[in-house]
Amino acid sequence: MFDVQSEKxxxxxxxxxxxxxxxxSKATMESRIKRGEISICEESGKIPLDQVEHHPEVQTMLTSKWDEEHSTKPNRTYKLIELFAGGGGLALGMEAAGLKAILLNEMDKHACATLRKNRENWNVIEGDIAKIDFTQVKDEVDILTGGFPCQAFSYAGKSLGFEDTRGTLFYEMARAIKELKPKVFLAENVRALLTHDDGRTLDTIKGIIDELGYELVEPRVMKAIFxxxxxKRERLILVGIRKDIAKDVTFHWPSPYRNVMTLRDAFYAGELYDTDVPTSLGQEYPPRKREIMKHVPQGGYWRDLPxxxxxxxxxxxxxxxxGKxxxxRRLSLDEPSLTLTTSPAxxxxExxxxxxxxxxxxxxxARIQTFPDNWEFQGSKNAAYKQIGNAVPVNMARALGHSLVRLLNDIESR
Incomplete structure (x- = not known):
């Protein structure tokens, strides 16, 4: 058990x-140091906890219920359907939390091959979501998950309902919710959805969720470092609870972990992984670019060049x-990575x-996204980068999964 006092x-x-x-920003922190608000320990070159433990963000980490939440087990087998499953980050996290996937849909053939290769028992439906008739699913579905792409709706000055969003991938996820009537759904998206089209896109989504008979928990941007x-990845998370259930239960967002993992934790044996990262395929720089990049220090970028x-x-x-x-950009071992894209070069x-x-x-x-080393990505090297770069980080998905299991347990015990 983690002892806060002895670790402080x-x-x-x-x-x-x-x-x-x-x-x-780093510049703001440096200004606070110059003003004497915070001081750096000469020996370690870092800021001791007692200088900053009054901040709510730090307090939340120190008093975290992470271990307790991660010991949460389902009261029975909860069945899950996942849409836009990609290379499996969200599904893996949900599985680790104890949820059972009965159907996963994905369009990309390489991602589907990855899902099948690693989980032969998963029912992977490859192809266009618009062609799936969810009314044919005979199981009672406890939870629906997925990350629909952020797309603009065509407004023409009117308030949009469910049928008006036809042709978008959000419509297909909403249709799945309407046809399956899960107790709970979780949708994840880019942070930019909050302000997309001056907030109208999210307002439309909220209206349709209400129209479908679901109570939306106030959406939250989750920072993966916690x-x-x-x-340093951020994702917008939407959780909806069916209205006939919602009045009796409360969704609790996951607690943060007690400290922040860095690239050193990702690449070397320690708290995250038992071994150093294995060598694998990777893109390479052209000779001249490599010569130039040699001059960039850890954590630096183009302005650090001569x-x-x-x-x-x-x-x-x-x-x-x-700033560009x-x-x-060269990453630093002592910081979390910048958000991964679908190509590292x-x-x-960069x-x-x-x-x-x-x-x-x-x-x-894959380690930066907290995939296990035995998770094998199928397709070309670039297909693997794409699957990983688009994924929900597995550990963040697992934290959310435990919160969903707790919610479903509460629904069961009503």
């Missing part, structure tokens, strides 16, 4: 990690405004290895 003296935060915890994931190399690498962009902090969203001058390899990518 050991806890120290780097400036970068504390900035992530407090949702402040859920034992070494990555001026002549900045000009060569950035070309016309050198003269434009804006993803360009020529795209110029705007994800260079902290020590070696190369893009992150496939298994490194």
């Amino acid at each position: 003296l050991k806890i120290k935060y780097s400036v970068e990690v504390l900035a992530d915890i407090l949702s402040q 859920y034992k994931v070494p990555q 001026d002549d190399l900045q000009r060569e690498y950035m070309q016309k962009s050198y003269f434009l405004g804006g 902090t993803g360009i020529a 795209q110029k705007q969203t 994800r260079c290895h902290p020590i070696e001058t190369r893009p992150l390899q496939v298994r490194e990518y």
Whole structure:
């Protein structure tokens, strides 16, 4: 059992990690240090816990019920259907929490091959969701999960209902909810859905969820770094409870983990993994790009290059405004990774290895998303990157899964 008091003296935060915890910029943190609000321990180069434990975000981590929540078991077998399953991040987390998938739908053939390769017992339906008749599912479905792509609706100045969103992938998820009538659903999406089309997209979604007979829990942006994931990924989570049930139960969001995982935790044996990350396939830089990237320090980007190399690498962009902090970016072992994209070597969203001058390899990518090492991605190297980059981090999905199991247990005991 984790003993907060005995561990407190050991806890120290780097400036970068504390900035992530407090949702402040590194520049803001450095200003606070200059003003004397926070001081860095000379010996460790980090900020001791007692300097910052008054912050609510830190308090929540110190008093976390993570271990208790992760010991939650289903009172019976709860059946789950997942849509837009991708390479399996969300489904794996739900499985680890004790939920049983009875059907998974995915369009991408390589992702489907991955799901089948790793879980022969999963019922993977490959193809267009619009062609699935969910009324043919005979099982009672306890929970429906999935991440529909964020798409604009065509408004023409009117308030939209369920039928008006036909042609979008949200409509297909809403249709599945209407036909299956699960007790609970969970939908995940990009943070940008909050403000997409000046908030109208989310307002429409909320209206349709109400129309379908579900009570929506207030949506929340979850930061993966709080859920034992070494990555600064954010996802918007929507949880809906069927109205005939909702009045009697309350959904509790998962507690954060007690500390923040970094790339060091992802790549080396320790708290996250028992072994160092295995070597795997990976993209490579062209010779000249590799020469230039050698000059970027850990945690640095193009502005850390000598001026002549900045000009060569950035070309016309050198003269434009804006930080462009993803360009020529080398990650740091002592920070969580930036959000993974579907390719580690795209110029705007570079994800260079902290020590070696190369893009992150496939298994490194997978560990940053907290996939187990024995989860085998099918298809080409680039297909694997795409599956991993689009996934929900497994550990964050598991934390949500335990919250859903607790909710379903409460529904059962009404």
